[in-house]
Amino acid sequence: MNSNVSTNRTALVTGGSRGIGAATALRLAQDGADVALTYVQDEEAAHEVVRKIEAVGRRAVALRADSADPEAVPGAVHRAAETFGRLDVLVNNAGIGVLGPIGTITDADVDRVLAVNVRAVFLACRAAAGVLEQGGRIISVGTALSRYAGGPGGTLYAMSKSALSGLTKPLARELGPRGITVNLVQAGAVDTDMNPADGPFAAGQRAANALDRFGTTGEVAAMIAYLASDEAAYITGAEMVVDGGHAA
Known part of the structure; x- marks a missing residue:
C-alpha cells in the first residue's frame, strides 16, 4: 500500500510504547506525520519510540496516560492537539486482556478491562x-477473536473489544459530514511481547490461520497507516481484518 499521510498532519497513538502501537507511531512518522503517543509504565520504551520518530525528521512527544483513568486519555487528546497545534489522526490502540475461565474473573477484572478497552476509547473519541x-x-484496534471464533477464557x-464495532459504525455516520472517517482494525495473532510467536500458546494460534504464521506489528501498522492516509478517504464505518486468514 502507498499510504503517505499528508505532510504536516499530526497523530495520537494510545499505548504507543510497544507492540502494534510503537510500530504504528513510527510508521505514521515515516509517512509524514508528527506523532504523540501515550504510555503507562514503559517510560524508557516510550522515549525510545520518540527518538526513532525524531530520527526520521518528525516531531514526537510521549504522554503518560493510564487509560483506566477517565480523565487521562481525553487529556492526552487535548495535550497532543495543543503540542502540535492541531490533531488529524487518533489511533485507539491501548488495551488490556484478562484471560481465564469466566468463574475466575473478578469484579475488579471486569471494571479495569471495560475501563481501558471500552470507556477510554469512547472518551478519547x-x-x-x-x-x-x-x-x-x-x-481503533480490536481483535479478530471478537468477530469470529474466540476461545475458552x-x-x-x-466482549470488551466487541464494543468497538458498536462504536465505530454510528460514529462514522455522526462525523461523516465533516469528512472524518472512523474505522476498526481487527487484528489476529500478532507477534508481540504479550503474545510472542514462540510462546506457549503460539502453535494453536498458527494452526488456526490460513497462512500458518503470526502477523507482524508492521503489517498491522501498514493497515492503520493506510486508513490514516488520503487514499482511504472513502472508507468509513468499516472493519478491516488483518488476521492471516483466521476467518477464511
Missing part, C-alpha cells in the same frame, strides 16, 4: 470529535 480537523481519522476480552 468524544474528545477527538471536538478537536479533529476536517478530514480527520479515528482508527476469552469472554471478557472479546
